[in-house]
Amino acid sequence: MHQFEVTTLQRLEVLGFDASFTNSSLWMAVALAAVSIFLFVGTARPQLVPGRWQAAVEYVYDFVRGMLDENVGPEGRRYTPLLFSIFMFVLACNLLGLIPWVGAFTPTSHISVTLGLAMLVFIVVCVVGFARHGLHFFSLFWPKGTFFPLAVFVAFIEFLSFLSRPFTLAIRLFANMTAGHVLLKVFGTFVVALGSFGALPYVFGVLPLAVNVALSALEVLIAVVQAYVFALLASIYLNDAVNLH
Numbered sequence: 001m002h003q004f005e006v007t008t009l010q011r012l013e014v015l016g017f018d019a020s021f022t023n024s025s026l027w028m029a030v031a032l033a034a035v036s037i038f039l040f041v042g043t044a045r046p047q048l049v050p051g052r053w054q055a056a057v058e059y060v061y062d063f064v065r066g067m068l069d070e071n072v073g074p075e076g077r078r079y080t081p082l083l084f085s086i087f088m089f090v091l092a093c094n095l096l097g098l099i100p101w102v103g104a105f106t107p108t109s110h111i112s113v114t115l116g117l118a119m120l121v122f123i124v125v126c127v128v129g130f131a132r133h134g135l136h137f138f139s140l141f142w143p144k145g146t147f148f149p150l151a152v153f154v155a156f157i158e159f160l161s162f163l164s165r166p167f168t169l170a171i172r173l174f175a176n177m178t179a180g181h182v183l184l185k186v187f188g189t190f191v192v193a194l195g196s197f198g199a200l201p202y203v204f205g206v207l208p209l210a211v212n213v214a215l216s217a218l219e220v221l222i223a224v225v226q227a228y229v230f231a232l233l234a235s236i237y238l239n240d241a242v243n244l245h
Contacts, residue, residue, distance in 0.1 A: 003105075003181060003185060004109055004110070004178065004181070006022050006023060006024050006110070007022060007023050008020045008021070008022055009021050009022060009023060009025075009026060023103075023105045024105060024107045024110060024113065026105070027093070027096060027097070027104065027105040027106070027107055028093065028107045028113070030096060031089060031092035031093045031096055031107070032089065032092075034092050034096065035088045035089060035092050038053075038056075038057065038088075039057055039088075041053045042054045042056060042057030042058075043057055060084070060087075060088070061080070061084055064080060064083050064084045064087055064231060065077060065080045065084075067083070067231060067232060067235050068080055068083060068235050068238070071232070071235040071236050071238075071239050072235060072238050072239045072242055072243070073239075073242070073243065075242055075243075076235065076238060076239070076242060079124075079128075079238055082124065083231055083234055083235060083238075086117060086120075086121070086230070086231060086234065087227055087228070087230070087231040089117075090108060090117065090173070090226070090227040090230050090231075091223065091224065091227035093106065093107045093108045093113075094106065094108055094177060094222075094223030094224070094226060094227055095220070095223050095224075097109065097177070097181070097223075098216070098219055098220060098223065106177055106181060108173055108174065108177045108226075109174065109177040109178045109181060110174065111170060111171065111174045113174075114169075114170040114171070114173045114174040115166065115167070115170040115174075117170070117173075117230070118165075118166040118167070118169040118170040118173075119166050119170075121166070121169065121234045121237060122165060122166040122169075122237070124238070125237045125238060125240065125241045126241070128238065128241040128242065129240070129241035129244075132241065132242065133244060136244075137241070137244070139244060140158070140162070140240055140244050141155045141158040141159045141162065142155050143155065143158075165237060169230065169233055169234075172226075172229065172230075173226050173229075173230055176222060176226050177222075177223070177226065180215075180218075180219040180222050180223075181219075183215055183219075184212065184215055184216065184219060187208050187211050187212040187215060188212055190208035190211075190212075191208045191209045191212060
């Protein structure tokens, strides 16, 4: 499990707190740089007929904006920059962790990173909800037209469910990225172990190698899907804050 180990690259202490620069910090910075380069190259020289880079940036941005339009409505467009930033950052962290031979690290395979992103979404939802609706935001938890004692019980359940959102959002991303990398490591070990077995290394090693190639392709798909799911759930939570549904 050393691939998930956070190692200190530069020890740093700020006001008595450990703020050391780690391999996780490094690869989050790499992800930020990759996203910045992608956006800069795609928007540096905007044209009426977009080139490939500009078309790619516009496609991803329109994809996120369409997600907000579908789940929140026209008022959700003001939150497109936030959701677009989160989507691109999560996607970059997921994909960069799959690069072989360079000691790549996947920040989203750690619950501290995913929980930080989930708490950001949760705080924004709470701020938007109370800013738009005031104390009426609590009506989100109250089922209308329900027998009062039952409504109290349901409201309590809904409130607990609301509080659990950042944890379920964080654990979903963290668990999927961790499980995928563990599978790749396990089957990679099988390739070495079975590939050196007896006099028929190619016979025994080719099957786990083929499985590992397929798992690598699947992990790329999962990296994209998990970034999409994270952004999708964030847009659904924003819909509750904006429209009280």
